[in-house]
Amino acid sequence: MITVHHLENSRSQRVLWLLEELGLDYKIKLYKRDPVTMLGPGSLKKIHPLGKSPVVVDDGRVIAESGAIIEYLVGRYDKDKLIPPADSDARLAYTYWLHYAEGSLMPVLLLKLVFDRLASPPMPLLMRPAAALIAMGVKGKFVAPRLKDQLDFCEQSLAETGWFAGDDFTAADIQMSFPMEAVAARGAAGDRANIAAFVERIHARPAYAKALERGGPYDYAD
Numbered sequence: 001m002i003t004v005h006h007l008e009n010s011r012s013q014r015v016l017w018l019l020e021e022l023g024l025d026y027k028i029k030l031y032k033r034d035p036v037t038m039l040g041p042g043s044l045k046k047i048h049p050l051g052k053s054p055v056v057v058d059d060g061r062v063i064a065e066s067g068a069i070i071e072y073l074v075g076r077y078d079k080d081k082l083i084p085p086a087d088s089d090a091r092l093a094y095t096y097w098l099h100y101a102e103g104s105l106m107p108v109l110l111l112k113l114v115f116d117r118l119a120s121p122p123m124p125l126l127m128r129p130a131a132a133l134i135a136m137g138v139k140g141k142f143v144a145p146r147l148k149d150q151l152d153f154c155e156q157s158l159a160e161t162g163w164f165a166g167d168d169f170t171a172a173d174i175q176m177s178f179p180m181e182a183v184a185a186r187g188a189a190g191d192r193a194n195i196a197a198f199v200e201r202i203h204a205r206p207a208y209a210k211a212l213e214r215g216g217p218y219d220y221a222d
């Protein structure tokens with residue numbers, strides 16, 4: 001039986017969704033976030049040294065990192081449903097987006113999140129004006145132009161079929177769901193209609209709804 005070490009309200013939701021799309025049996029070990037820091041509990045480190053979620057355990061194997069988990073599950077349990085044929089252009093796009101989500105887009109989104117919050121507690125009151133100035137500078141000069149390039153690229157890539165890798169929905173769309181949901185929910189998508197339509201389309205999938213029932217409240221589901 002596959003076990004998903006699932007941190008509430010987090011990107012591990014997409015692993016539950018993949019398992020529902022594949023119709024696999026699985027169990028969830030749920031972890032709560034610290035209500036103040038929002039970090040995961042130390043007990044996650046007993047499963048994997050980095051203490052992050054998702055982590056999947058299957059047949060005694062411990063697999064961390066969303067992209068690696070998706071590759072593992074699709075490779076082992078799904079030969080053709082959510083992955084384009086080998087050697088096709090769609091397969092190359094599939095591999096690209098599977099890596100791009102966490103390798104290129106999430107780091108920029110994380111920087112935005114950190115600098116959006118830099119001038120808030122726990123930053124000491126006296127230092128907040130200076131922190132706000134620094135944050136404004138970094139966001140304006142470094143983060144915003146990079147985020148714009150990336151979101152324009154995502155928007156353009158969805159234009160033809162509405163999916164990231166070829167004509168059909170694939171596991172690469174599941175991997176891209178978290179950053180797309182994050183930008184839509186935080187209002188960072190602007191007027192990019194293809195991104196908004198992508199998020200609506202994935203939210204309408206029955207397997208997505210089933211995963212939500214199992215995984216618990218998830219801020220980006222609306």
Ligand SMILES: N[C@@H](CCC(=O)N[C@@H](CS)C(=O)NCC(=O)O)C(=O)O
Nearest residue numbers: 010011039040052053054065066102
């Ligand atoms: N690139 C990793 C990121 C893992 C990650 O940062 N997970 C977050 C959940 S959204 C986490 O565990 N946060 C809790 C913490 O940092 O304490 C992946 O995609 O699996």
